[in-house]
Amino acid sequence: MKQLIFVLSLAFFSLWLVFRHYDTYQENEIRLGMSAALSGDLGGLGQSFYQGADAYFKDLNAKGGVHGRTIRLIAKDDQYEPKITLENVEDLIKNEHVFALFGVVGTPTVESILPLVHAYETPLIAPVTGASFLRNPYDPLILNVRKGYHQEIKALLSHLIDEKGFGRIAVFYQNDSFGHGGLHSVKELLKERGMRLVGEGSYKRNTLAVGHAIYELEATHPDAVIMIGAARPVVEFIRRSVTTSLSRATKAIVSFASAQTIMIDLQCVASNLIFSQVVPLPWNEGEALERYRQSMERHYSKASVGFASLEGYLAAQETAQLFASLGPRFSKKAFIKAMATQVSKQRNLKKEESHCGCLEKVYITQYRNEAFEVVSNE
Missing domain, CATH: 3.40.50.2300 (Response regulator)
Structure with missing residues (x-):
């Protein structure tokens, strides 16, 4: 009987180790998927947010990434049409195998993909919208960066x-x-x-x-x-x-x-x-803003410094810090749990601002x- 218990315990432990191995993220790069208007009347907004985020990730990758992993942002144009957004996100999840969605632009477009987010348990980070339904009630798969x-x-x-x-x-x-x-x-x-x-x-x-x-x-x-x-x-x-x-x-x-x-x-x-x-003036003085401007100059010298690219840069920084906090071995479940911890760090939040985001002010x-x-x- 003792021998049977020992064999079963050993088998259980072995299965647990195998599960832990495959549950832990194994790839050398972290892929993030973005769907946004990159053409048409809203193309400037989508492109600027992407450029700011991509500039940050490129600088990060040049320094070795996060615990040796690079972060790659894959962007697809949806022309601010929810139907196209849905198609893009399905492709990003199923074919590009993105770890998370990042910087999806627009309220109706983000609203259209929420069923996919939940069906595939894919984190949605820094959507470019202040919609209330992304903030209340709280959703553990969503991490807002901007104010609502x-x-x-x-x-x-x-x-x-x-x-x-x-x-x-x-x-x-x-x-x-x-x-x-x-x-x-x-x-x-x-x-x-x-x-x-x-x-x-x-x-x-x-x-x-x-x-x-x-x-x-x-x-x-x-x-x-x-x-x-x-x-x-x-x-x-x-x-x-x-x-x-x-x-x-x-x-x-x-x-x-x-x-x-x-x-x-x-x-x-x-x-x-x-x-x-939802961000300070990009032309202001300050070490963080200077780093942003230098990064844009290195990677997108022909682009204008501005509010949207700064928001993308800060959102990318927030995301990278979240990955860094997990250490080299992490799972998607651990990342989602860390998202919740990030939300709980918000300071001085009023009732209507619960689960709002890491940028703390609105500037008129x-x-x-x-x-x-x-x-x-x-």
Whole structure:
């Protein structure tokens, strides 16, 4: 009997060792998969985020990677269309065998891939969206890096109402899950202040059909318009509203619409614009920002330094640090557990900010004297 127990124990221990061996990540490189608009109207945003992240990973790999492993970012173009995003992510998981998804751009696109994320238990790191459904309820497979849109909108409203004294707030939004989530946050935050939205107007994703929204909002005479959309439709709205009473309203633009793209398209002459950002000014002084700028110069010297590439760089840094914390032998389960630990490290989080991300502030900026400047942050 003792001999049988010994044999069974030995067999169990051997199986445990085999399981541990195959459960531990064995490859010499860590592949991360990204689906984003790399062409079309949103191509600049996707490319910039990719360039910032890739620049960080290239510098890291040149120094030996993480415990001897290199990190490779595989990016696929989805033109900001959820159907293509779904196809890209399925290919990245099944054929490229990525360890995790990283930097998937856009709310409706990320929403479309969540069933795949859960079906294959694939970590989703640093999605480029502030959607509330990625933050509450908490999902152990998702690690957000940027602040949520709820916090961005809260900071914009604080600036518009508390600092500027505006009382009439309207919303221009993209008519999908991205815009609907932002619209809900505006209404909720205004309700907390005993205020109501004076008007709302929308446009269809990947179009410039903003005329009806302008017509709807002009009649409401807002002091400010919260703009929850992509850069090109936002620019179209601003251009076409110049000849209307909306020209006097402050346009408060959520970070997903690239501030740099907007100012370039408007030839830097538009006034009454403010932008929420989830990273500090990329041109500021500081060792970390200097490293980012030097990295971009080494690997993407023709690209412009900016908010999106800085976000990609910082997200890549956060991801690499997470892998480094695990040591040379780790499993996917261990990585997912470490993601949860990373979330728990967030400091001074309010209830609505739970599971928000590692970048701790929202910066309200404006473009003046040929440069962006921070007018408030929280």
